Amino acid sequence: MDLLEYIEKIPKAELHLHIEGTLQPELLLKLAKRNNVSLPYSSIQKIKDAYQFQNLQDFLDIYYAGANVLRTEQDFFDLTWDYLEDAHRQHIIHVEIFFDPQTHTERGIPFSVIISGIHKAMERAKKNLGINSQLILSFLRHLPEESAFKTWEEAKQYKHLFVGIGLDSSELGNPPKKFKNIFAEAKKDGMKLVAHAGEEGPASYVREAIDVLNIDRIDHGNKCLDDENLVTEIIKKGLALTICPLSNIVLKNTPCMEEHPILKMLEKGLKVTVNSDDPAYFGGNLVKNFEAMATNLPLTKNHVYQLTKNAFEASFIDESLKEQYLKQLDEFHHQFA
Ligand code: HPA
Numbered sequence: 001m002d003l004l005e006y007i008e009k010i011p012k013a014e015l016h017l018h019i020e021g022t023l024q025p026e027l028l029l030k031l032a033k034r035n036n037v038s039l040p041y042s043s044i045q046k047i048k049d050a051y052q053f054q055n056l057q058d059f060l061d062i063y064y065a066g067a068n069v070l071r072t073e074q075d076f077f078d079l080t081w082d083y084l085e086d087a088h089r090q091h092i093i094h095v096e097i098f099f100d101p102q103t104h105t106e107r108g109i110p111f112s113v114i115i116s117g118i119h120k121a122m123e124r125a126k127k128n129l130g131i132n133s134q135l136i137l138s139f140l141r142h143l144p145e146e147s148a149f150k151t152w153e154e155a156k157q158y159k160h161l162f163v164g165i166g167l168d169s170s171e172l173g174n175p176p177k178k179f180k181n182i183f184a185e186a187k188k189d190g191m192k193l194v195a196h197a198g199e200e201g202p203a204s205y206v207r208e209a210i211d212v213l214n215i216d217r218i219d220h221g222n223k224c225l226d227d228e229n230l231v232t233e234i235i236k237k238g239l240a241l242t243i244c245p246l247s248n249i250v251l252k253n254t255p256c257m258e259e260h261p262i263l264k265m266l267e268k269g270l271k272v273t274v275n276s277d278d279p280a281y282f283g284g285n286l287v288k289n290f291e292a293m294a295t296n297l298p299l300t301k302n303h304v305y306q307l308t309k310n311a312f313e314a315s316f317i318d319e320s321l322k323e324q325y326l327k328q329l330d331e332f333h334h335q336f337a
């Protein structure tokens with residue numbers, strides 16, 4: 001089995017995936033029509049042409065505009081189901097999905113509509129495709145902490161449907177400490193904690209997410225490399241990082257894939273994983289991320305195995321299921337390495 005086939009077929013976990021970022025241009029147009037929402041684009045090509053970003057904010061502006069076509073439970077179901085079908089084609093067997101409720105509740109969409117549509121698709125994927133999935137409720141960091149508290153008050157009645165909370169959106173100027181109280185509150189409510197940190201923001205934001213928010217896993221975290229002591233601490237604590245290679249290139253946080261530090265991070269002993277972030281906007285799904293690494297970096301099957309193993313180990317799955325998945329992964333590797 002060659003490297004590309006190994007990449008495609010290895011049983012995978014994805015830990016950093018925004019469901020709103022899986023909205024493919026085809027579904028965007030379909031939902032705009034279905035809900036009578038006018039779009040500034042008349043064709044799939046025009047949409048794709050608009051996906052040129054200089055930084056995170058450029059992307060976020062288009063991502064929130066796209067999310068405006070999501071109105072009904074069926075829309076959220078279709079969005080999630082589309083992703084889960086693609087995940088199945090990629091041999092993803094476990095995924096932890098971010099959703100941004102404030103992006104929708106701020107437009108008047110009830111929380112119940114969002115969560116029901118997404119959850120029904122996840123249930124169907126479990127039954128029909130054998131995909132295990134969990135939800136992480138992500139707060140928008142450009143909004144005040146009070147808005148996160150208001151959202152949490154409403155979300156709590158559904159807390160059996162998610163495993164943790166996260167923090168995303170515009171990083172610069174919105175440091176982790178802004179959300180200290182809501183993270184402490186969610187922890188008391190039994191949530192796992194993750195936060196985007198060190199994507200565009202400095203290494204000090206990564207440190208703050210660890211020390212002030214007490215996160216269980218770091219989303220992105222690339223900028224930790226600017227602080228050797230921080231790298232040592234992250235390794236010592238065994239905190240995993242969800243790295244998103246294509247996202248880093250498209251948002252210009254890394255100049256090109258040949259210069260992506262992911263393998264260097266792995267060699268240093270950081271527990272790094274590979275993820276697609278917003279696959280509809282950043283040029284491809286999880287398999288495409290691995291393929292881009294295979295084309296531009298000295299990637300081996302052993303690297304792919306280690307990165308995948310890290311993802312299962314860093315996942316929030318129950319220990320017994322985790323062991324089962326790790327065994328499945330080991331069997332695959334021993335057979336096809
Ligand atoms: O990559 C991201 N970074 C920050 N916020 C986001 N919201 C969706 N994707 C992202």
Ligand SMILES: [Zn+2]
Binds near residue numbers: 018196219277
């Ligand atoms: Zn992200």
